[in-house]
Amino acid sequence: xxxxxxxxxxxxxxxxxxxxxxxxxxxxxxxxxxxxxxxxxxxxxxxxxxxxxxxxxxxxxxxxxxxxxxxxxxxxxxxxxxxxxxxxxxxxxxxxxxxxxxxxxxxxxxxxxxxxxxxxxxxxxxxxxxxxxxxxxxxxxxxxxxx
Numbered sequence: 505x506x507x508x509x510x511x512x513x514x515x516x517x518x519x520x521x522x523x524x525x526x527x528x529x530x531x532x533x534x535x536x537x538x539x540x541x542x543x544x545x546x547x548x549x550x551x552x553x554x555x556x557x558x559x560x561x562x563x564x565x566x567x568x569x570x571x572x573x574x575x576x577x578x579x580x581x582x583x584x585x586x587x588x589x590x591x592x593x594x595x596x597x598x599x600x601x602x603x604x605x606x607x608x609x610x611x612x613x614x615x616x617x618x619x620x621x622x623x624x625x626x627x628x629x630x631x632x633x634x635x636x637x638x639x640x641x642x643x644x645x646x647x648x649x650x651x
Contacts, residue, residue: 510562510610511569512590515576517557523581524549524556530579531559534572541568555585 519527528547535544545560563569569587576585 509612510564511566512560512562513569514588514590515557515559515561515572515585516555516588517559517576517585518555518583519557520581520583521556527557527579527581530575530581531557531572534575540564542572 515531517527528549531544531547534542536542541564543562545562547557547559550556550558561569561572563572569589573585573587576582
């Protein structure tokens with residue numbers, strides 16, 4: 505059985521500047537490290553625009569993504585936010601990988617992307633360039649071809 509596709513989105517958040525760290529901690533608290541239903545890839549503080557926090561998120565379902573949305577909507581420290589949902593992940597720009605962020609490789613992505621796992625052959629046996637499996641990645645999303 506193939507696992508259902510995961511839902512990926514960017515949360516653009518305008519939080520009260522005095523409570524940025526509290527909002528970051530609230531978002532980190534929603535990350536489900538045990539079951540990976542919600543993977544908060546990273547939370548960046550940004551300036552020069554309408555939002556001061558940006559958080560890419562990988563969720564196991566639309567309901568889990570809606571759960572984050574509801575938490576942000578109900579948090580009085582958040583002035584406003586937007587959700588930019590990724591319809592289909594096409595590729596990852598690996599030139600400048602985000603530092604110390606986490607990513608998620610779904611089982612379907614891992615199974616479908618054989619070209620990044622086998623680099624070539626030595627004495628008739630394949631050798632691998634990436635020794636990862638599906639699931640939560642403990643390093644930058646740019647580290648693997650899956651993003």
